[in-house]
Amino acid sequence: MLPLVLQAPERLWWLLLLPVLFWLAMPPRPRTVVWTAHLPQWVLAQKTLRRRPPRLRGLRFLLLALACVAAVLAHAGLGLRGTPGPQRLVVLLDASASMAGQGAFAAAQTKLREQFATLPESVDLTVLRCGGPLVRRYGASARTLQDLGPPGGAATADLAALAARVAGPDTVVWTLTDGQGLAPLPTVGALSLVSTAAPNGAVLAVRATDHWPLPQIELEVVVLACTTTAVTGALSLSGAVEPVPGSPLPGSPLLETTVELLPGGAMTLQRTVVRTKAGGLLTVRLAVPGDGLPGDDTWHLELPPLPAPRIAVLGEAEGGPFAAVAAEALAKEVGGEVVPAAQGQEVGLLLVDGGQAPITPGQVRALCFGSRWAGAAEPTPWLQPVVADWDRTGPLGAGLDLSGLRIACAFRETLPPGEPFLWALEAGGEKVPLAVVAGGPELASVHFAFRLQDSNLPLLPAFPQLLRRAFVRTYGAGAALKSLTEAPPAGEQDLLARAVGTERPIPPLGTDDQSLGPWLLLAGLLCLSLRAFVR
Amino acid sequence: MKSLPALPVVSPCFSAAFRAVLHEVLARGARLRGARQENQRARRSALSQSGTFVGHRPYARGDDLRGIDWSAYARSGELFVKQLEEEERRTATLLLDLSASLLVGTPPRRLFALRLAALVGGMALRHLDGLLVLAPGAGPRARVVFQGPADLDRLLAHLEDLPIAASEPRQTMELLLQRSAAGRVHWISDFADPSACEAVLAAVRRRGGHVTGWLPAIPEDAVAPKSGYVRIADPETGEHFTVAIDRLLANELQRELELLRRRQDRLFAQCGCPLLRWSVPATEVPDVAAYQELSALCSR
Numbered sequence: 001m002l003p004l005v006l007q008a009p010e011r012l013w014w015l016l017l018l019p020v021l022f023w024l025a026m027p028p029r030p031r032t033v034v035w036t037a038h039l040p041q042w043v044l045a046q047k048t049l050r051r052r053p054p055r056l057r058g059l060r061f062l063l064l065a066l067a068c069v070a071a072v073l074a075h076a077g078l079g080l081r082g083t084p085g086p087q088r089l090v091v092l093l094d095a096s097a098s099m100a101g102q103g104a105f106a107a108a109q110t111k112l113r114e115q116f117a118t119l120p121e122s123v124d125l126t127v128l129r130c131g132g133p134l135v136r137r138y139g140a141s142a143r144t145l146q147d148l149g150p151p152g153g154a155a156t157a158d159l160a161a162l163a164a165r166v167a168g169p170d171t172v173v174w175t176l177t178d179g180q181g182l183a184p185l186p187t188v189g190a191l192s193l194v195s196t197a198a199p200n201g202a203v204l205a206v207r208a209t210d211h212w213p214l215p216q217i218e219l220e221v222v223v224l225a226c227t228t229t230a231v232t233g234a235l236s237l238s239g240a241v242e243p244v245p246g247s248p249l250p251g252s253p254l255l256e257t258t259v260e261l262l263p264g265g266a267m268t269l270q271r272t273v274v275r276t277k278a279g280g281l282l283t284v285r286l287a288v289p290g291d292g293l294p295g296d297d298t299w300h301l302e303l304p305p306l307p308a309p310r311i312a313v314l315g316e317a318e319g320g321p322f323a324a325v326a327a328e329a330l331a332k333e334v335g336g337e338v339v340p341a342a343q344g345q346e347v348g349l350l351l352v353d354g355g356q357a358p359i360t361p362g363q364v365r366a367l368c369f370g371s372r373w374a375g376a377a378e379p380t381p382w383l384q385p386v387v388a389d390w391d392r393t394g395p396l397g398a399g400l401d402l403s404g405l406r407i408a409c410a411f412r413e414t415l416p417p418g419e420p421f422l423w424a425l426e427a428g429g430e431k432v433p434l435a436v437v438a439g440g441p442e443l444a445s446v447h448f449a450f451r452l453q454d455s456n457l458p459l460l461p462a463f464p465q466l467l468r469r470a471f472v473r474t475y476g477a478g479a480a481l482k483s484l485t486e487a488p489p490a491g492e493q494d495l496l497a498r499a500v501g502t503e504r505p506i507p508p509l510g511t512d513d514q515s516l517g518p519w520l521l522l523a524g525l526l527c528l529s530l531r532a533f534v535r
Numbered sequence: 536m537k538s539l540p541a542l543p544v545v546s547p548c549f550s551a552a553f554r555a556v557l558h559e560v561l562a563r564g565a566r567l568r569g570a571r572q573e574n575q576r577a578r579r580s581a582l583s584q585s586g587t588f589v590g591h592r593p594y595a596r597g598d599d600l601r602g603i604d605w606s607a608y609a610r611s612g613e614l615f616v617k618q619l620e621e622e623e624r625r626t627a628t629l630l631l632d633l634s635a636s637l638l639v640g641t642p643p644r645r646l647f648a649l650r651l652a653a654l655v656g657g658m659a660l661r662h663l664d665g666l667l668v669l670a671p672g673a674g675p676r677a678r679v680v681f682q683g684p685a686d687l688d689r690l691l692a693h694l695e696d697l698p699i700a701a702s703e704p705r706q707t708m709e710l711l712l713q714r715s716a717a718g719r720v721h722w723i724s725d726f727a728d729p730s731a732c733e734a735v736l737a738a739v740r741r742r743g744g745h746v747t748g749w750l751p752a753i754p755e756d757a758v759a760p761k762s763g764y765v766r767i768a769d770p771e772t773g774e775h776f777t778v779a780i781d782r783l784l785a786n787e788l789q790r791e792l793e794l795l796r797r798r799q800d801r802l803f804a805q806c807g808c809p810l811l812r813w814s815v816p817a818t819e820v821p822d823v824a825a826y827q828e829l830s831a832l833c834s835r
Contacts, residue, residue: 030777032765033540036755037636037644037727039769041791046778048787 004076015069022065063531070524074517085510086172088124092163092186094177095148096131096155097492101178101196101293105151108176108194115174115506116143122512130157152295154489155181163188174506179498181491190506198292199227202493203485204266206284206299210481212472213307213334215274217241217481221299222268223286225261226494233261234287240280240303241273261288264494279305281484292495300484307475309336312347314371316354322452323353323369330367330467349471354451361416361447362439365474367467370451372414379411382449385424388431396421396437396446396469400462410434410450418447441477446470542699542770543638546819548649549691556821560830561657561687591615595741627659628667630711632724633700635770639725640753640815647751647815648723649694654826655721655749656681656690658833667718668693671707672700678710701771704731708738723749725756726810729798736806748803748810756796759788 004011036042046052091112099105112127119125127142129135132153137146163173163186173189178196185191202224209218225231236256243255259269275282282301291297311331315323327338330351339347350359350366357371372379387405390397402422410424412432420433435448452458457466472479549557591607594614602616629652637645652668659666666681668690676697681690711720720739726732726748739746750756760780768775778784803810811832816825 030764030766032763033775034760034765034767035543035639035770036767037639037725037769037771038755038792038795039767039772039774040728041788041795042767042778045784045787045791049783051778051784 004073004078005081006078007081018065018069022061025061025065060531063527067524067527067531070520070527074520074524077515077517078520079513079515079517082122082511082513083508085508086170087122087510087512088171089119089126089506089509090166090171090173091125091127091142092157092159092166092173092175092177093127093129093148094131094155094159094175094180095129095135095151095153096181097152097295097489098155098180098196098293098495098498099131099151099178099194100295101200101495102198104178104194104196108192109145109148111176111192111194112145119143120509120511123509128162130159130162131155154492160184160186160188162186172507172509178495179500180495181498185499185501189504191501191504193501193503196292196495197498198495199225199231199288199290200293200296200493200495201225201227201231201233201261201286201288201291202293202296202488203284203286203299204493205487206301206483206485208301208481208483212304212479212481213309213336215277215306216244217273217275217282217303219271219273219284220268221271221284221286222266223259223261224266224493225263225288226496227261227263227288228496230260230262231288233259233289235259235269235271236285236287237271237273237282238285239282240276240278241282242276244272244274259286275303275306277306279303293493296488296493298485302482302484304475304479304481307334307348307479309334309349310339310347311336311349311351312339312341312345314341314350314352314355314357316451319354319451320453322458323351326353326369326452326458326463326467327351329464330471333464333468334471349474354453359445361418361445363443364445365443366445367470367474368414368445369448370411370414370454371447372411373416373447376416377413379413382410382412382424384408385410385426385432385434385450387434388423388425390423391421394421396466396473400466400469402460402462402466404460405455405457407434407450407455409454412449415447415449416445422448437473439474439476442475443478444474444476446473539766539768539773539775542635543641543643545638545643545645547695548646549653549695550821553650553653553821554691556823556826557653557657559823560654560826561661563827563830588617590618592618598741626665626667626718627655627663628669628711628718628720629656629659630707630720630722630724631668631670631694631697632722633670633672633697633702635699635701636727637725638699638770640755642815642819644725644751644753644815645699646819647813648725648749649697650821650826651749651751651813651829652694652721652723653691654829655723655833656694657684657687658830660684660687660690663718666690669707669710670697670700671702671710673697674700678713704734707735711735711739711744712742720744720746721749722746723751726750726799726802727795729795729802733802736802736808740806740808746803746806746808748799748808750799750810750812751815752812753815757792759785759792761785 093108095105099108116125125139125142127137127145129148131151133149134157135148137148159175159177163175167173167188174192175186175189176192176194178194179185180196203221204224205222207220211217221235223235225233234256238255241255255273261267280303282303284299286297309331311327313323313327331338336348339345341350348365350364352366352368352371354370357366357368357373359366359373361373385407387402387407390402392398415433415436416438418436418438420436422433422435423431424434426432434450435446438445438447457463591604592615594603594616598616604615604617607615631652632648637643637648656666656668660681661684668679668681670677676693679693736746762780764779766775766777800810813829813832816822
C-alpha cells in the first residue's frame with residue numbers, strides 16, 4: 001500500500017474519491033411530499049413512539065465521512081517529514097572547583113535548562129560532568145540535570161580532546177566552561193563560556209605538629225593569593241583552640257591576624273595554639289577582599305579531646321620501686337599524675353608490673369610488664385632471653401635504641417595475641433615476641449613478657465619515650481589529629497588566568513518524522529462524538 | 536437541503552358547472568338553518584350595539600365598557616350593560632379561513648370551503664336581508680357586505696378573488712366584534728388548531744352571538760397513511776421532515792387524529808355551538824346530489 005504523505009502530493013488525488021463515495025452512500029431522498037394540516041399530530045405520534053424526527057442527516061453523514069477519512073489517513077501513515085541534522089547532543093559541563101565562583105555553575109545549569117526546553121524530544125541527550133567525579137546523565141535525567149552535585153575537584157579531563165573525540169556527523173558537542181585550567185579551549189562543537197573572573201585567596205594546606213596529650217599544636221598554614229596586586233588578608237583560627245597564654249611559642253598569640261599577601265605566590269604562615277580539653281573542630285580561614293571562590297578559603301581539622309592523664313599503678317609487693325618510678329616518668333612525660341589504683345576509679349592508663357592484671361587485653365588502656373592477664377596460662381620462666389630486634393618503623397620502636405636491653409627472666413605466657421614489636425631469639429634461631437600490642441586502632445593495651453625488676457629497661461634512656469609512645473598507642477587513632485579538608489586542586493585557584501575564546505552556538509539539530517496519526521484519530525473520534533450528538 | 540415543491544394550486548372554484556348546480560340548489564328553496572329564528576330575533580333580540588334600548592343585563596367580564604349604564608350603577612351600585620334592539624334587519628355572517636393549511640387534500644380543501652361559503656352565502660342572500668363576509672388577513676377585502684339575491688355573482692367573484700393569507704386569532708376577534716358583525720356566524724375552517732379557535736368562540740358567545748362551525752372534511756382528517764417513506768410538510772409554516780411510516784406510527788397517528796376530532800367537537804360543544812362536518816366529494820366536478828345534501832345539512 002502506498003503511503004499517503006504530503007511529500008507525495010500526486011497520491012492525494014485519491015482523496016477525491018471520498019466525496020463521490022459519500023454521495024453514493026447517501027440514502028435516496030423521498031420523492032413524495034405530503035402536505036398536511038396535522039403536522040402537530042405527526043410530531044406527537046412520533047414523540048409517543050420515542051421517534052424523533054431526523055434532522056441534519058446530511059451533517060451526520062458528513063461527520064461520519066470525515067471520521068472515515070481521518071481513519072484512512074491515519075492508517076496510511078500521513079505525517080510530516082523531519083528535518084535532517086544531528087540527532088545526538090553531548091554536553092561537556094565543566095564542574096571543576098573554579099566553577100563554584102561567581103555562581104558560574106548555577107548560571108551554566110540555567111543555560112542548559114533553557115536550551116533543553118527548546119530541544120526536540122527526539123534528540124538523544126547526554127550530559128557529562130567533567131571535573132571532580134565524572135558523572136554521566138542520559139535521556140530524561142540529563143534533561144533535568146539530575147543529581148549533578150556541587151562543583152569541586154580538579155579539571156582532570158581535557159575538554160578540548162574530549163570534544164574532538166566525541167563530535168561526529170550525527171553528534172553535536174556543547175562545552176560549558178569557565179576556561180579555568182584549560183590550555184586550549186575546545187575548537188569543536190558549540191562553546192559557552194561563563195565568567196568567574198575575580199580575586200581569590202586559598203588555603204592550600206595546613207600542617208600540624210601535635211603535642212598530644214599536651215594541648216599545644218603548632219600549625220603551618222600555606223596560603224595563596226591570586227590577585228593582581230598585593231592585598232591585605234585576614235587569617236583566622238576558630239573552633240576548639242585558644243591563644244597561647246603569654247605567647248611563649250613562636251607565632252602570633254592572636255587567633256585572627258592580618259597578613260600581607262603577594263599576588264601569585266604561596267606563603268607559609270606559622271601559628272601556635274592550644275586546644276581545649278574537649279577537643280573539636282579547628283577552622284582555619286583566609287579572608288581576601290573580593291574573594292570570588294569562597295570554597296577554598298577554609299581548612300578544617302578535627303582535634304581529639306585531651307585524655308585524663310591519670311596513671312594508676314599496680315605492682316607486686318616484692319617488685320620494688322620500678323613500677324612507681326615508671327609511672328612517675330610517664331606522668332612527667334605526658335603532664336599527668338599518678339594515682340593509686342582503686343576499684344571503680346576512672347584513670348587514663350593502668351600500669352601493671354608483675355602479678356595478676358585484672359584486665360582483658362585490648363579492652364583496657366593498660367601497660368603491663370610480665371603481668372598475667374585474665375585467662376592466661378600458668379607462666380613458665382624463660383631465663384635470660386636474648387633481645388633479637390624491635391620494630392624500628394612502627395610507632396612504638398621507631399628511633400629508639402633498645403639494643404642495651406637485658407632481661408633476666410621472661411614469661412611468654414603473659415603475652416596475649418597481638419601485634420609484636422619486640423622479639424627475642426630462641427635457641428633454634430627463631431624470633432619469639434617479647435612485647436605485643438593487643439587491641440584495635442582506637443583502644444589497645446601494651447604487654448611486655450618480663451617484669452621491670454627482671455630487666456634493665458627502666459635504666460635505658462629510651463624508657464621514658466617508650467612509655468610515652470605506649471601511652472599514645474593505647475589511645476590509638478583517637479589521639480590522632482584529622483584533617484577534614486582536602487587540598488584544593490592545583491590550577492583551580494587563579495580565577496584571573498583563564499582561557500578566553502569566542503562562544504559558538506549550537507548548530508540546528510535534526511528532528512524525526514512526525515506522524516499525524518494520533519491527531520487524525522483524535523479528529524475522527526471528535527467527528528464521531530459530534531455525530532452522536534447531532535440529531 | 537432540497538427545497539419543498541410549490542404549494543398545491545387551487546383550480547377556479549366557481550366554474551359554470553358549479554354555478555349551475557348552485558342556482559339549482561338555491562332554487563329548490565332550501566332555507567338556511569336559523570333563518571326563521573333570524574326573523575324573530577330581528578324583532579326581539581337585543582344584541583346589537585345600536586338600536587332601541589330594551590333593558591339591562593348584569594355586566595360580565597369581557598363586555599364592552601362602552602355599554603355599561605353608569606346611571607344605573609349610580610343608583611344601584613352594581614354594573615349593568617345596556618341592551619339595544621337591533622334595527623329591523625336580518626343578516627348572517629360568513630367567517631372564512633384563508634390560511635394555507637386549507638390547501639391540503641386532493642382536491643384541496645380550500646376549493647370546497649369556498650364552494651361551501653358560496654352555498655351558505657347564496658342561501659343567506661335569498662332568505663335574509665344581507666350577508667357579511669369576513670376574511671381575516673385579506674386586507675381591504677376582509678369585510679364585505681352583500682345584500683339581496685342580486686349580489687350572488689358579486690359574492691362569487693369576491694370569494695374567487697380572496698387570497699391565501701394567514702391570520703391571528705386576535706385579528707379574527709376584532710373583525711367579529713365590530714358593530715355590524717351580527718347574526719349567526721358561519722365559520723368555515725379546518726380548525727387544525729382548536730386551541731386558537733377557543734378564544735374566538737368564547738368572545739362571540741360572550742356577546743350572545745351564535746356560531747356554526749363548518750369543517751370541509753377530507754379523507755386525510757380521518758384516515759392516517761399506512762406506509763411509505765415520505766416528507767411530511769406543513770403548508771402554513773413550511774416546516775417538514777422525513778419519516779418512514781410503519782404500522783406502529785400509522786396506528787399512533789390514527790389515534791392522534793381521533794383525539795383532534797374529539798377536541799374540535801368538545802370545543803364547539805362547550806360553547807353551545809354546532810360543528811358540522813361536510814365530507815367533501817372526491818372530485819372537483821360538482822354533483823347536484825352532493826350539494827343538495829349539503830343544503831339539507833344547512834337547513835337542519
